[in-house]
Amino acid sequence: MPHHDHTPVTVIGLGSMGAALAGAFIDAGYPTTVWNRTTSKAEPLVSKGAVVTQTVREAVAASPFVVVCLSTYDATIDTLEQAGAELAERTLVTLNTGTPDGARRMANWASQHGARFLDGAIKNVPMAVGKPDTLLYYSGDKAVFDEHETALRVLGGDTVHLGEEPDLAALYEMAVGGVLLPSLLAFFQGATYVTARGLRADTLVRYTTKWLEMITSALPHLAKQIDTGDYTGPIGATVGIFEEALVEQRHYGQQERIDISWQAPILDILNRAIAAGHRDHSISALVEVLRKPAQAA
Numbered sequence: 209m210p211h212h213d214h215t216p217v218t219v220i221g222l223g224s225m226g227a228a229l230a231g232a233f234i235d236a237g238y239p240t241t242v243w244n245r246t247t248s249k250a251e252p253l254v255s256k257g258a259v260v261t262q263t264v265r266e267a268v269a270a271s272p273f274v275v276v277c278l279s280t281y282d283a284t285i286d287t288l289e290q291a292g293a294e295l296a297e298r299t300l301v302t303l304n305t306g307t308p309d310g311a312r313r314m315a316n317w318a319s320q321h322g323a324r325f326l327d328g329a330i331k332n333v334p335m336a337v338g339k340p341d342t343l344l345y346y347s348g349d350k351a352v353f354d355e356h357e358t359a360l361r362v363l364g365g366d367t368v369h370l371g372e373e374p375d376l377a378a379l380y381e382m383a384v385g386g387v388l389l390p391s392l393l394a395f396f397q398g399a400t401y402v403t404a405r406g407l408r409a410d411t412l413v414r415y416t417t418k419w420l421e422m423i424t425s426a427l428p429h430l431a432k433q434i435d436t437g438d439y440t441g442p443i444g445a446t447v448g449i450f451e452e453a454l455v456e457q458r459h460y461g462q463q464e465r466i467d468i469s470w471q472a473p474i475l476d477i478l479n480r481a482i483a484a485g486h487r488d489h490s491i492s493a494l495v496e497v498l499r500k501p502a503q504a505a
């Protein structure tokens with residue numbers, strides 16, 4: 209049952225993540241209004257106590273706290289344009305993908321419509337929404353974050369405010385999210401190796417997990433090297449060692465007729481780092497190569 213002391217909330221967008229957000233608010237006792245372009249997606253939430261509206265304007269008008277979980281900032285703006293002046297004086301939280309400049313554009317649009325704005329990012333899957341260790345981070349007006357922090361923590365216990373600049377959540381989302389696909393591709397490449405020998409991919413999981421734990425333990429040291437610009441201290445694997453290993457993988461891929469062409473740009477970055485004098489430096493020196501296009505521009 210809703211708690212009368214809980215701020216009513218509206219959730220717009222009921223894809224798998226949006227539905228999970230709305231479900232978490234309902235489970236925590238928040239009066240919850242929902243809207244989705246396809247109304248049938250709201251039915252499971254209505255059975256739990258949500259109120260569904262037929263228009264975006266009605267959905268926004270129903271609550272002082274509006275959470276939008278659509279695909280992009282453009283999709284969010286296009287949808288909320290239907291709400292007109294109803295956004296004035298309401299808190300608007302966006303949880304979608306996009307670039308920092310998209311977040312700044314979204315913040316300006318919200319301000320022009322009189323809304324108080326927070327941008328956020330969910331660093332987990334829908335089934336993890338509402339769990340104590342689920343990470344969400346937000347950026348924008350700290351006073352707004354403080355006012356609604358209790359409600360925001362309903363979505364995940366590890367809830368962080370990054371700063372007043374409205375694009376910080378999108379910046380960190382891109383910076384952290386970029387780790388995912390290369391890591392998965394590397395796992396899929398390993399799975400291709402072992403399944404080509406008639407072995408099961410699930411035999412890799414234990415060993416890959418241990419390897420990822422090692423990488424996690426090394427991140428603070430690598431980050432310190434990047435922040436200080438000193439790549440010559442206690443190093444571990446050097447740029448040269450990584451380059452040699454990748455060349456060996458290319459040979460093995462050719463021998464076994466396994467496509468590892470996705471690694472070609474990585475080898476190019478390693479070779480550029482070696483040409484710049486970083487062969488015997490820590491692998492974190494690759495940051496210096498990655499910065500070069502921005503400096504040239």
